[in-house]
Amino acid sequence: MNVPSNLKYTKTDEWFDPASGAMGLTDYAQTQLSDIVFVEILLSVGDAAKPSQAVASVESVKAAAEIYAAVTGKVSEINEGLSEKPETLNSDPFGAGWMVKIQGADASALMDAADYEKYCAERTH
């Protein structure tokens, strides 16, 4: 399982990059969901983002999930091309699979890579 060390993580399997403000879903999440066939970004540029609010809606062959804002802030960019190629979330969740960029965010409450890896290991399914 891929857990890039430069990123921060949530308990609901979103990742956040404090450097760029980008966020998406983790390698762990895309493995659990299996083949993703649909993704819809629910926020627009300029919208407020907060953790209780869904940023995107994802459907795979067997599940439907909401992706929540990893942090509180303002949406500065959305990945327009993502809905055309939902499989990117499986093949490159941390790179081309970024969903939105959030500015003005405080990521201090998020887990670092080591904690997230431990958290994933503890989970039973």
Place this chain on the structure above:
Amino acid sequence: MTYIPHSPKERDAMLATIGIKSLDELFKDIPAKHRFPDLNLPPALTEMEAAAELAGYAGANETTQSFVSFLGAGVYNHYIPAAVDHILRRGEFYTAYTPYQPEISQGTLQAIFEYQSLMANLTGMEVSNASHYDGATAAAEAANMAFAQFRGKRTKLVIAPTLNPQYRATLRTYTQGMGLTTVGDDPKANLDGGPETLEKLIDENTALVIVQYPDYFGRIYDYSHLAEVTHAAGALFCVAANPTSLAILKTPAEMGADIVVGEGQPLGIPLSFGGPYLGFFTTQKKFIHKMAGRVVGETVDNRGQRAFVLTLTAREQHIKRERATSNICSNQGLLALAAATYLSLLGQKGFRQVAELCYHKAHYAAERISKVKGYSLCFDTPFFHEFSVCCPKPISEINAHLLEHGIIGGYDLGQDYPALKDHMLIAVTEMNTREEIDLLVDVLEEVNHD
């Protein structure tokens, strides 16, 4: 005969496994006074007695076997090839239900896939779902889809007053509590202005505009401009279409429809006094994730063999739950098969012939009726197989007279549109012979002399 598949021995073995002595113990949480209430049923009939009783009820009904019918208004008396029933009654289709296990449901899944392909083709659209219960609920699902498409941000539905009254009522029922407003179909609406009269009702808060084609009075309009106005406002355009008419008319897709729905009953399904019927729903590929209902897809198995499966299932409410477009997760399997069988048997040429017969016979009837003193065609708009006749007497009176001659007359439009008293909606299909039409004309003439 018991209708439960378990033998007493099997039941005892199961009870022993879970450690109880009798089935009664499983109901112990239900308060004693509510357990096994006395139902006071009459004694059981034998099969012979039951058959006689049911035959009695059936015999009290008349059918289009013994009456000539000119009644339409949403469902139509078309010829059903004998082969349709034979295919439907095959046990593999008749008793099969939900094809959730593709390994043992390839026949059912392929049949639904063929149905989907045929309906997409017929309406000119890119995709179809596996069907809904009827045209009215399919129209309601179009409203659900538009609501979901705009994530609840657009809250207005523009509904043509010339959409079938039952569909309009169903739309209102389905959309209760969703925070939607419906406009366009109030009792004082202008019924004569054509699609342009709806244009002023469309704005950036409109989620869906829905019209009927041909409309409830049988009139054919080209909705292309209305579709453009709808799209300019960013809304979705839905056409509720008669499937038989699509064999010869410009398709809703060519007019710019985003969704096409309708009643599939004309495609090999009997009238049955109101149902079961078949709702079809087609749309463009870009909307498929917001579309409700089952979808069958074609794929290959792990040996490269073509196979069919239910696909895009995460849209449906048993997975997506409260965020799904709709709660519907079933389809009208047997009747979708009837429609697919009917269309396959007729083929493109045969189906076109049916439509042409309907068209020409209806125009012959209209021409003859318009020449009878006291009667006139209410509208001069082009029509397919249904037209409105302005009559010299109340429709109920005329229809009573027609019934005496073995004819079921047209629909009394005054029942749904107070301004249209003495307007009769007459439908003519390939089933009506020239002699029958001539008889209708003679009796209508006779009624006016009384």
